[in-house]
């Protein structure tokens with residue numbers, strides 16, 4: 214009933230973050246300005262003039278339910294989100310990249326303006342188990358997102374919120390499947406995909422599993438984060454240091 218599925222190897226590569234991701238090629242100040250113009254005429258009615266939200270969700274916070282990578286934004290803006298008011302945009306990828314550059318600019322913090330001690334934050338990252346679930350430059354666990362360049366796409370405010378309120382925004386990629394087999398076996402893991410007969414799960418030992426629904430007596434999908442809140446375990450100064458450390462994680466050569 215439980216078997217490993219070879220056809221899902223590419224899926225596993227994606228889950229393990231090995232797939233090559235597109236990054237925005239249009240990020241100059243001119244691109245941001247052009248993107249702002251398109252945004253005001255085509256997006257602001259629903260998302261607010263500064264991306265603060267309205268009919269559509271806030272885009273200025275830097276956390277996106279449908280995916281926060283450049284890749285995901287390109288897809289969601291170009292194709293739209295089926296079944297919602299978010300229609301696709303029939304523009305060239307270049308023009309969409311410019312809009313993305315503008316959206317990113319709404320919450321960028323120059324590194325120099327983030328208070329806190331980066332080295333102390335790094336030490337806290339190691340000693341509080343963050344590294345057990347998160348990778349930075351190839352080191353660490355895979356049960357949470359790779360944070361290697363998290364400082365580029367998140368404001369300090371936003372990073373603080375991720376640490377204090379992990380449940381506020383949890384992307385579907387991190388929703389958790391829990392099932393009970395008719396034979397008594399318990400299954401759990403990140404829900405990767407589901408079809409009529411099976412669910413594909415990445416278990417917490419990072420193994421890919423395909424589970425036949427017919428063998429289950431019950432299952433549910435939990436949309437809470439696997440990440441514990443650090444509201445009670447860390448004090449304000451420690452959170453500030455952690456945020457300083459996370460903000461400093463940017464691609465090489467990115468001086469701001």
Ligand code: HEC
Nearest residue numbers: 255256259268269270277278279280290294297298299302
């Ligand atoms: C008619 C209203 C409307 C317009 C115009 C519109 N959007 Fe949206 N947009 C929405 C709604 C509603 C959602 C949320 C869909 C859902 O998940 O239910 C959304 C979702 C999104 C998302 C995904 C957000 C997330 O959290 O993952 C992005 C990115 C986005 N819009 C960007 C844009 C951009 C850029 C434009 C202009 C080119 C635009 N939208 C124009 C209504 C709109």
Ligand code: HEC
Nearest residue numbers: 341342343346356357358375379382383387438439440443
């Ligand atoms: C048990 C595993 C686990 C631990 C421990 C953990 N995280 Fe997470 N973290 C996750 C998961 C899963 C997510 C994705 C779901 C979510 O957004 O909450 C996440 C999300 C995040 C995000 C948001 C990333 C994004 O792309 O939006 C940040 C920032 C973060 N964690 C930082 C930390 C820090 C700092 C610590 C240590 C103080 C920590 N995490 C400890 C599992 C963990």
